[in-house]
Amino acid sequence: MRGHVKISGAKNSALVIMAGALLCSGDCRIRNVPSLADVKLMGQILSALGVHLQQQGDILDINASEIKTSIAPYELVTQLRASFFAIGAIVARLGVAQMPLPGGCAIGARPVDLHVRGLQAMGAEVQIEHGICNAYVPGRSGRLKGARIYLDIASVGATENLMMAATLAEGETIIENAAREPEVVDLANFCIAMGAKIKGAGTSTITIDGVPQLHSTDYSIIPDRIEAGTFLVAGAITHSEITLSPVIPEHLLPIIAKLRDIGVPIIEDSPDCLHILSAEAFRATDIETLPYPGFPTDMQAPFMALLSLAEGDSLINESVFENRLRHASELNRLGADIRVKGNTAFVRGVPILSGAPVLATDLRAAAALVLAGLAAEGQTTIQGLRHLDRGYDRLDIKLQQLGAKIQRVPVDIRV
Ligand code: EPZ
Numbered sequence: 001m002r003g004h005v006k007i008s009g010a011k012n013s014a015l016v017i018m019a020g021a022l023l024c025s026g027d028c029r030i031r032n033v034p035s036l037a038d039v040k041l042m043g044q045i046l047s048a049l050g051v052h053l054q055q056q057g058d059i060l061d062i063n064a065s066e067i068k069t070s071i072a073p074y075e076l077v078t079q080l081r082a083s084f085f086a087i088g089a090i091v092a093r094l095g096v097a098q099m100p101l102p103g104g105c106a107i108g109a110r111p112v113d114l115h116v117r118g119l120q121a122m123g124a125e126v127q128i129e130h131g132i133c134n135a136y137v138p139g140r141s142g143r144l145k146g147a148r149i150y151l152d153i154a155s156v157g158a159t160e161n162l163m164m165a166a167t168l169a170e171g172e173t174i175i176e177n178a179a180r181e182p183e184v185v186d187l188a189n190f191c192i193a194m195g196a197k198i199k200g201a202g203t204s205t206i207t208i209d210g211v212p213q214l215h216s217t218d219y220s221i222i223p224d225r226i227e228a229g230t231f232l233v234a235g236a237i238t239h240s241e242i243t244l245s246p247v248i249p250e251h252l253l254p255i256i257a258k259l260r261d262i263g264v265p266i267i268e269d270s271p272d273c274l275h276i277l278s279a280e281a282f283r284a285t286d287i288e289t290l291p292y293p294g295f296p297t298d299m300q301a302p303f304m305a306l307l308s309l310a311e312g313d314s315l316i317n318e319s320v321f322e323n324r325l326r327h328a329s330e331l332n333r334l335g336a337d338i339r340v341k342g343n344t345a346f347v348r349g350v351p352i353l354s355g356a357p358v359l360a361t362d363l364r365a366a367a368a369l370v371l372a373g374l375a376a377e378g379q380t381t382i383q384g385l386r387h388l389d390r391g392y393d394r395l396d397i398k399l400q401q402l403g404a405k406i407q408r409v410p411v412d413i414r415v
Pocket of ligand 1: 112113116298363
């Protein structure tokens with residue numbers, strides 16, 4: 001492959017900023033929105049709640065002036081965990097909210113106890129009945145109260161949900177052991193653009209001074225660091241020289257450091273453009289996934305594909321989610337030599353991978369199988385592309401434009 005690839009807006013910013021738009025009753029314009037199945041699904045869920053949305057290309061206009069307290073459709077919420085991140089904004093705005101519990105998914109149980117406990121700390125009564133999370137604020141004002149909240153786990157979603165709720169609460173909220181992900185900062189900047197008073201986003205302690213209401217804004221989302229990381233691995237695994245932009249290199253530090261560790265040269269051509277050069281061979285290395293600024297769990301599967309072709313043994317420990325190593329068995333179908341014990345994968349590098357039919361089990365596993373297929377000798381056929389389309393904006397088209405031999409096969413002529 002060779003050439004330049006354009007990185008889209010961050011999925012995990014878009015989804016939570018769409019929820020954040022519920023905090024204001026005016027028009028919000030969100031730019032650089034990626035074209036993803038999850039974004040469409042979030043739009044359907046919000047419109048079921050009475051929110052008006054209009055999308056032209058990568059610009060999304062949202063108006064939540066007529067938001068209803070009806071229950072979002074369970075069959076939609078269960079497909080998109082991020083929809084639960086809207087409950088904080090809704091209960092802050094209306095004093096009442098009902099949201100089906102998102103339930104688990106392929107990578108883990110995905111509990112929401114930290115979200116619930118945080119809302120309770122802010123004065124909401126929360127009951128869970130028949131799979132529905134009912135939150136309401138007792139008392140005449142119907143307004144949440146600022147609180148000091150410590151998160152047992154630096155949860156991205158809980159940090160975002162509670163930060164949104166706190167923007168309209170009465171008084172000061174302090175969230176300690178908050179998640180530091182760039183998407184948390186992006187959401188904070190969006191809320192600040194609407195008039196919220198937030199300090200410390202990106203650090204472990206976020207302070208929010210509640211205000212009575214927020215106003216319209218026009219905001220552009222950061223580039224997707226996980227899409228960028230995925231293309232860096234695509235370049236590495238195919239020994240290609242490609243450039244990619246826009247990126248924010250600071251958001252990619254653990255990914256760039258790990259690739260350089262493996263022996264893949266990466267140059268910053270300009271403040272928002274990365275340039276990856278071909279590496280003769282890949283050195284084995286160890287990976288431990290951690291909350292930001294540690295190595296991102298969303299890049300674990302793509303790196304497992306790359307390390308399956310390294311010289312030597314690598315050890316990958318998935319410490320964030322309890323069931324996010326299922327792609328190992330599919331990579332083994334392509335000739336990799338990976339053994340999984342608990343949350344750890346032992347990857348013994350092999351000289352080549354060979355094409356085979358494989359099945360994607362979740363979003364980043366699907367990406368890992370695409371990357372392995374690009375490197376494998378012979379043809380690889382991947383099923384479960386719905387996972388891929390949830391989180392990557394036309395990944396196959398962008399790879400084709402770089403010269404990769406990849407095409408979508410209509411199901412009825414699958415070989
Ligand atoms: C966000 O999920 C991302 N999703 C995930 O991206 C990402 O992998 C994850 O953060 C970690 O970075 C969105 O932003 C939409 P967590 P989230 O709460 O918020 C446990 C992708 O591929 N936990 O930080 O759900 C939880 O079970 C997706 O793009 C509780 O125990 O992740 C997990 O083990 C996948 N109780 C750990 O914390 C809670 O109340 C971290 O989860 C909440 C979380």
